[in-house]
Amino acid sequence: MVSRVIPVDPFDLVVFGATGDLARRKILPGLYRRFWAGQMPADSAIIGAARSEMTVEAFRAVVREAIDEHVSAEKRDAATIDAFLDRVDYVTIDAKGEAGWPSLKAEMRKGMVRAFYFSVAPSLFGDLAERLHKHGIADAQSRIVVEKPFGHDLDSARALNATLARHFDEHQIYRIDHYLGKETVQNLMAVRFANILFEPLWNAQYVDHVQITVAETVSVEGRGAYYDRSGAMRDMVQNHIMQLLCLIAMEPPYHFDPDAVRDEKLKVIRALDPVQPQDIVRGQYRAGGGQAGYVDHSENPDSTTESYIALKVHVSNWRWKGTPFYLRTGKRLRARASEIAITFKEPPHSIFDDEKGWRENVLVIRLQPDEGMNLKVMIKEPGPGGMRLVQVPLDMSFAEALGENGTDIPDAYERLIMDVIRGNQTLFMRGDEVEAAWAWTDPVIRGWEDRGDRPQGYDPGSSGPEDALMLMHRDGRRWREIRD
Known part of the structure; x- marks a missing residue:
């Protein structure tokens, strides 16, 4: 099977913050790869x-350097790079002043899709939105892309949404979460809603529990001051992990339509129970392995900010009542791995005498480092000597099924930016969805602040604090091993 590349309409894309880290690592290399693949029109x-x-030539040199650093060698050929750079321009802009805006307006062409990527601090969103309209650069069909954080709490999220709403309608605002652009996350919806196999079992009657893990080996070094004002709960759970939880728990939408999908995700967030103190474990990595600890990287020896968090949460609706969802994420852990594991219940009765080797059926959805799925099932162990059971994985990765093109999975940012050009908001968060997530998150954070809880130390290269193991053990369950 060969994956199809469907070109988008010609567009003018303005990247604010184009010399920043995100633009250099993700946005500009991703656009080049779409150009190389034939999806980005030459005009x-x-x-x-x-x-x-900066001159245009100097900026093109920056873009060339980003392509050389972040695009694989087989996709870099001189002719294609030169053709791509011919489509690149640069304007010096004062986000809070008037300099550069007339020059930017002169760059806009009639009849093109206009998109504006706000790869800047949220404090500049309002200034950019205001000036885009003041200078007649944005019109009713223009789109803006905004990066997280979408606020620091519910009040700031509401204020940010109100700021954007003064200048753009909700259908023009694309709040980007790169996790939703991952191939496997989208295939999760396909597996659930395009096949009859799993959906009848996708409920509390058959699912014992769900684990969502986002483990990172990196520290917060270099961004410790920012991270110390955020922590794992705000940085990962409120957005990335919340989105994964919604896709697992949501009801089938009436149609694969942006608002239909987001309506169902919103229902999940609103159905989340408040989290009890005993169902929260917070951790902070210590120094070790010749590297500094969190308090050193944050430059705050009294920091009570978590670099690790584990939660047990419940969705109170007919589908999921009684089925726990265990969430965890952290820095400086044993391996870089993100996965969703749906563990099904054991059969109500076993016909086999030897049950010592019994394991539950588990559907594992891997988000990184190797995107794919597998289903762990019980089979007979080969050989004579009776009916001995052993658990084996049925590989559901897409690489072999899709041939060579299955291994060439576009980066999440590539897919999401092309969706912006198409005007498809399905994989982007809506304003009320963001606010609902903060409305659930804020009381959790306020609770441990009021109690004066301090995060537990954990060794770098481990699986996190010891109490996180107990969070599962007291329920008779175990975390899945964190590994590449």
Whole structure:
């Protein structure tokens, strides 16, 4: 099977903050890969905009360097790179002033899709939105892309949404969460809703529990001051993990339509029970392995911010009542791994005498480092000597089924940016969805702050604090091993 590349309409894409880290690592290399694949029309234009004084030639040199560093060698050929750079321009912009805006307006072409990527601090969103309209650069069909964080709490999220709403309608605002652009996350919806196999079992009657793990080996070094104001709960659970939880727990939408999908995700968030103190474990990595600890990286020896968190949560609706969802994420852990594991219940009665080797059926959805799925089932162990059971995985990765193109999975940012150009908001968060997530998150954070709880130390390269193991053990369950 060969994957199809469907070109989008010609567009003008303005990247604010074009000289920043995100633009250099993800946005600009991703756009080049879409150009290389034939999805980005040759008459499209990419306009970098930032406060740095820079010529077009100097900015193109920055883009070339980003391509060399972040695009694989087989996709880099001189002719294609040169053709791509011909579509790149640059404007020096003062986000809080008037300099550069007339020049940006002059770059806009009639009849093109206009998109504006706000790869800047949220404090600049309002200034950019206001000036885009003041100078007649954005119109009713324009789209803006905003990066997280979407606020620091419910009040700030509401204020941010109100700021954007003064200048853009909700259908023009694309709140990007790159986890939703991952191939396997989208295939989760396909597996659930395009096949009869799993959906009848996708409920509390048959599912024992669900584990969602996002483990990272990196520290917060270099961004410790920012992270110390955020922590794992705000940085990962409120957005990335919440979105994964919603896709697992949501009801089938009436149609694969942006608002239909997001309506069902919103229902899940609103059905989440408050989290009890005994169902929360917070951790902070210590120094070890010749590297500094969290308090050193945050430059705050009295920090009570968590670099690790584990939660047991419940969705109170007919489908999931009584089925726990265990969530965990952390820095400086044993391996970089993100996965969702749906563990099904044991059969009500076993016909086999030897049950010592019994294991539950588990559907594992791997998000990173190797995107794919497998289903663990029980079979007879080969050989004579009776009916001995052994658990084996049925590989459901898509690489073999899709041939060579199955291994060439586009980066999440590539897919999401192309969705912006298409005007498809299915994989982007809606304003009320963001606010509902904060409405659930804020009391959890306020609870441990009021109690004066401090995170537990854990060794770098481990699976996290010891109490996180007890969170599962007291329920007669175990965390899945964190490994590459």
